[in-house]
Amino acid sequence: MCELRAWLAETAAVPLEEMSSFFAKRLGSYETHMSLWHEAYQKFASFLPADCTEILDLGCGTGLELQSVFARFPTAHVTGIDMSAEMLAALSAKYDNKAVHTICGDYFAVPFGAARFDAVISFQSLHHFTPEKKTALFRRIAETLKPNGVFLNCDYFACCDEEETLLFAECARRRAAANIPDAEFVHFDTPLTVAHESALLRKAGFSEVQPLESVNGAVFQRAEKK
Numbered sequence: 001m002c003e004l005r006a007w008l009a010e011t012a013a014v015p016l017e018e019m020s021s022f023f024a025k026r027l028g029s030y031e032t033h034m035s036l037w038h039e040a041y042q043k044f045a046s047f048l049p050a051d052c053t054e055i056l057d058l059g060c061g062t063g064l065e066l067q068s069v070f071a072r073f074p075t076a077h078v079t080g081i082d083m084s085a086e087m088l089a090a091l092s093a094k095y096d097n098k099a100v101h102t103i104c105g106d107y108f109a110v111p112f113g114a115a116r117f118d119a120v121i122s123f124q125s126l127h128h129f130t131p132e133k134k135t136a137l138f139r140r141i142a143e144t145l146k147p148n149g150v151f152l153n154c155d156y157f158a159c160c161d162e163e164e165t166l167l168f169a170e171c172a173r174r175r176a177a178a179n180i181p182d183a184e185f186v187h188f189d190t191p192l193t194v195a196h197e198s199a200l201l202r203k204a205g206f207s208e209v210q211p212l213e214s215v216n217g218a219v220f221q222r223a224e225k226k
């Protein structure tokens with residue numbers, strides 16, 4: 001917490017950036033930056049159930065997690081949603097021989113459909129949103145999963161309630177200072193604790209909500225549809 005407080009103080013005057021332009025600007029160095037989680041990307045598909053044919057990826061970016069998904073399920077149909085057209089263009093170039101359908105949009109707004117997917121996946125995308133937004137999203141994820149479907153999320157979580165509260169307060173302070181409305185997405189990490197996020201998943205109708213493993217601070221969490 002001391003290091004986090006020091007970093008927040010050092011960066012207090014750094015302006016918040018809108019989410020999709022944040023990623024578009026950093027596309028050139030993005031995959032090198034994310035290579036810290038190489039091992040997590042490699043393991044990703046091993047936590048999915050057998051026979052996944054229809055998969056929805058929320059915040060798919062350039063599709064780093066899809067490498068292990070296609071290694072395990074070469075003929076899977078993947079729908080990837082991301083706000084950044086630039087990230088999606090890189091993904092499409094990489095997987096042009098695979099059944100990938102990309103949607104450039106906000107996963108809080110794009111309709112998913114009912115009972116369509118064997119698995120919904122996400123890697124390092126959901127740690128920017130309030131518990132209220134996440135609860136609504138988790139309900140929609142439960143609805144779009146087939147019976148016994150799985151939501152697999154690998155993400156950054158707050159280590160304790162104090163970190164969670166501190167980051168939400170700092171994000172609110174920076175938004176207010178720059179007059180940024182709540183509805184605009186900004187790139188500022190506001191992770192929940194694993195316990196808080198697990199409670200939201202249960203509230204949204206998931207059973208068997210389990211943190212599985214942590215790789216360089218990225219925690220795999222799997223939730224099964226009742």
Ligand SMILES: C[S@@+](CC[C@H](N)C(=O)[O-])C[C@H]1O[C@@H](n2cnc3c(N)ncnc32)[C@H](O)[C@@H]1O
Pocket residue numbers: 019020023034058059060061062063064065081082083084087105106107108122123124125185
């Ligand atoms: C850290 S990147 C992770 C990308 C990819 N999953 C990976 O691991 O390489 C986070 C991604 O989430 C996307 N994102 C964030 N909020 C989003 C939203 N509300 N709707 C769609 N995409 C979103 C960003 O554009 C970005 O590409």
